[in-house]
Amino acid sequence: MKLASLIGIEAVAFLLIIGETYLFFMAIIPLGPVPHSLAVYTAITLLKVGLTFGLGILWLAVMVSLTRLYVRSRLRTRTPTPSS
Amino acid sequence: MQPDLAEAGLILLSFIIPLLLVILAMPRSIRYLTRSGRVVDDVHKQPPTKVPFPVGPLLFLGALAGEIFVYIAFGSLVPLAVIGGAAIAFAIGLADDLFVLGGKTKPLLLLFAAVPLVVSGVFQKNLYESNLTFPLLGHIGEHFTIYILLVLVAFPVVANAFNMMDSFNGQISGFTLLTSLALLFGVVLHAIADSSFSLARVASVLPLVAIAAGFFVFNRYPSKAFDGDSGALMLGAMFASLAITGGVEIAAMIAIVPAILNSFYTLSSARGFVERRRMAARPTHLGEDGKMYPSLEPSSPNTLIRLILLSGPLDERDLVKSIFILTAVACLLSGAISVLTWVH
Numbered sequence: 548m549k550l551a552s553l554i555g556i557e558a559v560a561f562l563l564i565i566g567e568t569y570l571f572f573m574a575i576i577p578l579g580p581v582p583h584s585l586a587v588y589t590a591i592t593l594l595k596v597g598l599t600f601g602l603g604i605l606w607l608a609v610m611v612s613l614t615r616l617y618v619r620s621r622l623r624t625r626t627p628t629p630s631s
Numbered sequence: 632m633q634p635d636l637a638e639a640g641l642i643l644l645s646f647i648i649p650l651l652l653v654i655l656a657m658p659r660s661i662r663y664l665t666r667s668g669r670v671v672d673d674v675h676k677q678p679p680t681k682v683p684f685p686v687g688p689l690l691f692l693g694a695l696a697g698e699i700f701v702y703i704a705f706g707s708l709v710p711l712a713v714i715g716g717a718a719i720a721f722a723i724g725l726a727d728d729l730f731v732l733g734g735k736t737k738p739l740l741l742l743f744a745a746v747p748l749v750v751s752g753v754f755q756k757n758l759y760e761s762n763l764t765f766p767l768l769g770h771i772g773e774h775f776t777i778y779i780l781l782v783l784v785a786f787p788v789v790a791n792a793f794n795m796m797d798s799f800n801g802q803i804s805g806f807t808l809l810t811s812l813a814l815l816f817g818v819v820l821h822a823i824a825d826s827s828f829s830l831a832r833v834a835s836v837l838p839l840v841a842i843a844a845g846f847f848v849f850n851r852y853p854s855k856a857f858d859g860d861s862g863a864l865m866l867g868a869m870f871a872s873l874a875i876t877g878g879v880e881i882a883a884m885i886a887i888v889p890a891i892l893n894s895f896y897t898l899s900s901a902r903g904f905v906e907r908r909r910m911a912a913r914p915t916h917l918g919e920d921g922k923m924y925p926s927l928e929p930s931s932p933n934t935l936i937r938l939i940l941l942s943g944p945l946d947e948r949d950l951v952k953s954i955f956i957l958t959a960v961a962c963l964l965s966g967a968i969s970v971l972t973w974v975h
Contacts, residue, residue, distance in 0.1 A: 549942040550953055553935075554960050560888050561964050565766075568881065572763060572771040610895060614933065621941035 552620075556613050563609060567602045575599055634830055641704040642830065646837040649697035653689060653845030660689045661849070661856050673854060675799060675947050677921045685728045685859025686849075690842050691721045694869060697838025707831035708755040713872040715747025720790050720868030724861035737864075741787035744868045748875060749779060757827075759875045766881070766971035785871045792890035793867030794860055795897055798936065799951050801851035803858060806890065806958050807843035807866045813886040813962035814870065815840055817879035817969035824973040832877050839869045852948045879969065886965035889957045893935035900933040915940055922946050 575598045579591040634642060664670065664683035672679040694717055698710035723740045726732060732740070752758045761778035764770050797803035815836045822828045843866065849855045858866075874883030884891075897914075914937040918924050922944040925937045939945070939953050 550939070550956055553938060553957060557888055557892065557957060557961060558964070560892055561885055561961070564884060564888070564891075565881065565968070568763065568884075569765055569768070569771075572774065572777075576774055576777060577772070607895075607899070610892070611899065614896065614938070617938065618933070618941060621938075 642834045645701045645834040646841045649693040649838040650841035650845045653693040684857040686856040687859045687861025690862045693842040701834045705831035708751045709831045709876045710835045712748045712751035716744045716872045717865045717869045719744040721865040724864035728859040738787040744786040745783045789871040790864045790867030792894045794863040796890045797863040800854040804847035804850040809958045810886040811840045813965040817882040818877035820973035882965045882968045888961040896933045
């Protein structure tokens with residue numbers, strides 16, 4: 548089936564979206580003790596922002612890698628076009 | 632929650648009114664647009680045919696009629712919040728149809744489409760819950776500030792994702808129909824599971840399903856009408872509002888995964904928000920045999936369409952069928968998420 552690989556990519560995107568959204572709300576947002584000083588508060592906030600970006604970058608990295616793999620494998624077997 | 636006979640009738644009417652309005656008024660709208668010279672080339676035909684454009688205003692009228700009916704019938708602010716966001720997205724899309732807005736202007740302006748929903752939440756406290764419900768795991772805690780920020784971001788993201796799915800005959804109408812049915816399924820399960828969940832939230836989804844179904848009749852291959860950005864952005868904004876008011880954000884997000892992937896591919900390969908008319912290279916081209924081929928230009932955007940075509944050239948009808956298969960798979964996953972979330 549021609550679409551099987553794309554459906555696979557779709558399924559990975561689905562699992563990552565669910566998993567990362569859960570991690571964001573359950574692990575990153577409640578992170579750390581109640582801050583007692585501005586320095587601790589700033590550090591925790593920066594850590595949360597960093598971890599959130601990390602989740603975003605993880606999603607992008609996985610998607611880009613899967614897409615590159617897909618494009619490479621398809622280009623290897625692609626037939627030439629009549630107008631190019 | 633089980634509706635009585637009168638409520639069931641009202642729910643049915645909130646589907647039938649917008650459906651009939653779109654189906655009955657569309658031929659007249661098409662004739663008017665053709666007479667006044669508002670037609671564009673259907674560039675995926677050999678030779679290109681002329682198609683009336685934009686019928687977004689008629690789709691908006693259908694949505695407006697349906698949501699106002701739901702407001703009158705159920706007295707909730709939900710349909711007003713939904714149509715308010717849709718109206719702003721529609722106005723931005725219409726401005727783009729008539730004058731062409733910049734690639735970055737549209738997403739920024741679309742932030743305003745979230746305002747009616749956020750403001751309505753002040754007047755009706757239970758309009759949406761500022762938390763998410765996960766499959767098997769249930770509610771997470773309240774995170775009001777983060778949730779409102781996500782609501783603000785959701786509108787430009789979802790509306791643009793819908794707009795980027797508007798390239799081929801029947802693509803946007805079929806995509807909206809499938810995803811809105813998945814959304815409806817989630818909202819119905821939520822209503823059954825939660826006795827305090829108002830029927831207005833279920834009824835508010837039906838105008839979206841109705842206008843997508845009515846439009847599909849005229850937009851499917853070979854298209855007799857194009858919606859324009861005014862239609863696509865409005866459909867996306869309605870979808871976002873309904874996912875939030877229905878409390879089915881996660882299932883809704885999963886249903887539109889093909890559109891999210893398509894936006895991601897386009898944005899990452901075009902390196903940011905670039906108006907599609909100004910892209911350096913097209914992702915696909917039409918061969919002399921009438922089939923679509925992936926572009927071999929290194930600078931061409933890596934859209935979902937290009938990825939599909941890398942498996943082999945397809946005519947427009949089969950290409951759209953492939954997109955529908957990917958969307959249907961995402962909608963099935965969304966349905967599974969809804970069952971795991973609301974059926975215990």
